Amino acid sequence: MGPDQAIDSVTAHAFEVPTDGPDGREQDGTLEWSSTTLVLVEVRAGGHAGVGYTYGDVSVAAFIDSELAGPLLGSDALAPPSRWRRLFGAIRNAGQPGVGAMAMSAVDIALWDLKARLLDLPLFQALPSFHDRVPVYGSGGFTNYPLDRLVDQLTGWVSQGIPRVKMKTSRDPARDPERLDAVRKAIGGHAELFTDANGALSRKEAQYWSHRFHGDWDVRWFEEPVSSADIDGLRTVRDHAPGRMEVAAGEYGYVLRDFTNLLRARAVDCLQADVTRCGGITGLLEVAGAAAAEQVDLSAHCAPAVSAHAFCAVRRLRHLEYFHDHVRIERILFEGTLSPAGGALCPASDRPGLGLEVKWADAERYRTHGPTVHHKPRQRPVPAPPRPPAA
Numbered sequence: 001m002g003p004d005q006a007i008d009s010v011t012a013h014a015f016e017v018p019t020d021g022p023d024g025r026e027q028d029g030t031l032e033w034s035s036t037t038l039v040l041v042e043v044r045a046g047g048h049a050g051v052g053y054t055y056g057d058v059s060v061a062a063f064i065d066s067e068l069a070g071p072l073l074g075s076d077a078l079a080p081p082s083r084w085r086r087l088f089g090a091i092r093n094a095g096q097p098g099v100g101a102m103a104m105s106a107v108d109i110a111l112w113d114l115k116a117r118l119l120d121l122p123l124f125q126a127l128p129s130f131h132d133r134v135p136v137y138g139s140g141g142f143t144n145y146p147l148d149r150l151v152d153q154l155t156g157w158v159s160q161g162i163p164r165v166k167m168k169t170s171r172d173p174a175r176d177p178e179r180l181d182a183v184r185k186a187i188g189g190h191a192e193l194f195t196d197a198n199g200a201l202s203r204k205e206a207q208y209w210s211h212r213f214h215g216d217w218d219v220r221w222f223e224e225p226v227s228s229a230d231i232d233g234l235r236t237v238r239d240h241a242p243g244r245m246e247v248a249a250g251e252y253g254y255v256l257r258d259f260t261n262l263l264r265a266r267a268v269d270c271l272q273a274d275v276t277r278c279g280g281i282t283g284l285l286e287v288a289g290a291a292a293a294e295q296v297d298l299s300a301h302c303a304p305a306v307s308a309h310a311f312c313a314v315r316r317l318r319h320l321e322y323f324h325d326h327v328r329i330e331r332i333l334f335e336g337t338l339s340p341a342g343g344a345l346c347p348a349s350d351r352p353g354l355g356l357e358v359k360w361a362d363a364e365r366y367r368t369h370g371p372t373v374h375h376k377p378r379q380r381p382v383p384a385p386p387r388p389p390a391a
Contacts, residue, residue: 005077005118008376010069010107011042014061014369017329026325027144029170029200036325037368038333039064039102040358043110045077050114051356054106054276055303055326056099061369063103067094069374072107077118080111084282101254101279108280109306113353123354124347127281127313133344134300134311137194140324141167141183143175150179151186153324158191162322162343166194166221170201173209180217194221201225203233210241223248223272234267246270251301253278259287263294270318274301275310288314305330305337305356308345320345333363 016037019026025034039060040053054060068087075083087107091100116126124132138157141150154165167183169176184193195213197206206225213219222241226233228249238247250272253259259278262268273287291298292315300307300320304327307320322340330337336355338345348355 005045006376007043007045007072007075007077007114009042009044010064010072010374011044012061012064012069012370012372013040013042013363013367014038014058015040015333015363015366016058016368017332017366019325020328021142022144022146022149025144026142027171028142028168028196029198031198032144036329038329039106039369040333041106041110043072043077043107043114045114046118048114048117050077050110050112050117050353051358052106052109052111052113052280053303053306054102054109056102058369060099060102060106061372063094063099064107065372065374067091067100068103068107069372073374073376077111077114080108080115081282083111084108084279088279097254097258101283102277105276105278105280105283108282109275109310109354112281113356117353120352122347122349122351123309124312125349127309128285129312130315131312131317132349133346134308134317135319135344136162136304136322136340137164137166137192137319138162138324139166139194139196139302139321141165143168143171147179147182151182154183155186157322158187160340162340163190164192164194164221164319164343166196166223166321168198169195169213170197170205170209173201173205176209177212177216180213180219184217189218192221193217193219194223195219196223197225199224199227199230203230203236206233206237207240210237210245210247214242214245220244221246221248221270224251228252228262231261231265231267234262235265238267238269248272248299251277253287255279256283256286256290260290263290263296268296270297270299272299272301274303275306276303277301281306281310281313284310285313288316292316302326303330304345305334305354308338309347309354312347332366333359335359
């Protein structure tokens with residue numbers, strides 16, 4: 001390892017961005033929120049800085065400071081998988097799933113971004129990529145949107161050439177038919193319509209709505225009809241759903257076993273993974289291999305600025321969730337984000353790494369943590385031994 005390959009600093013930040021929903025809130029089937037926190041990591045070596053991030057609580061930044069930053073210092077910036085293996089093992093007792101996995105994800109993404117910058121390559125070309133573009137679907141349609149905003153958002157994506165859109169359902173199932181009627185009428189019969197219950201329904205309710213969604217509105221994607229923790233329930237809904245209705249889950253997977261449990265149970269038609277939760281790009285590559293072994297497609301959950309690069313390395317790629325909140329936050333905090341063209345995100349081939357630069361001046365107003373900078377200790381020069389006295 002040369003001196004320019006050694007990591008010399010790690011910095012953790014957190015930024016909390018309010019939503020732009022009605023009354024400052026957004027809702028899905030099981031949750032309501034008024035802001036989203038992005039935890040950002042900078043890793044530096046050889047005069048370059050790699051950035052990675054995740055979406056979670058500010059405690060993720062504290063976890064990076066306490067558990068991950070120190071062991072990274074002085075390590076090889078060109079070996080992200082080696083770092084990933086050692087760091088993930090080292091946080092066994094601190095907690096690998098949840099906050100630990102999200103912290104690892106942000107760090108791993110930063111390491112891959114740094115490696116690509118050191119090699120002067122766009123990140124997707126530094127990975128074992130199968131693709132150079134990732135199809136997207138527009139995602140938002142929150143349950144507290146009034147009908148006009150719901151329709152405007154989804155038709156806006158269709159007018160941009162995105163052929164598939166998703167809306168939240170099942171917080172108040174009695175309202176869903178009116179909402180689905182308005183959306184299907186507005187987007188027409190050619191655009192694909194997806195629904196996401198966020199685990200709000202019971203098994204019996206989910207079976208009922210799978211047939212209503214498909215028969216009345218030609219919905220062919222039913223995400224988390226029941227909780228992802230209910231693997232038997234997901235399989236039951238999948239087994240009893242109409243033949244052209246796909247059941248999807250996996251966005252809350254943190255470690256490889258979370259995904260293999262879904263795959264081995266035949267609980268999903270399409271698996272999902274979030275690169276900012278599943279252990280970063282290194283973790284995603286493991287999940288992609290498991291999905292390919294079971295002949296199941298993999299769909300990217302959110303974080304489009306990273307996922308557009310990372311999922312180029314997924315052989316059984318389906319598509320990427322172009323999620324309203326994350327698109328908005330990434331545009332606020334970064335230069336170099338991507339816009340869909342022809343229904344897909346195409347990573348830039350003329351910018352190294354992720355192609356992102358942090359807009360520090362704009363980000364500062366949202367800061368809730370850091371910057372906490374960890375530096376590699378400078379080695380003191382060893383004094384030369386005294387010369388022997390002249391004869």
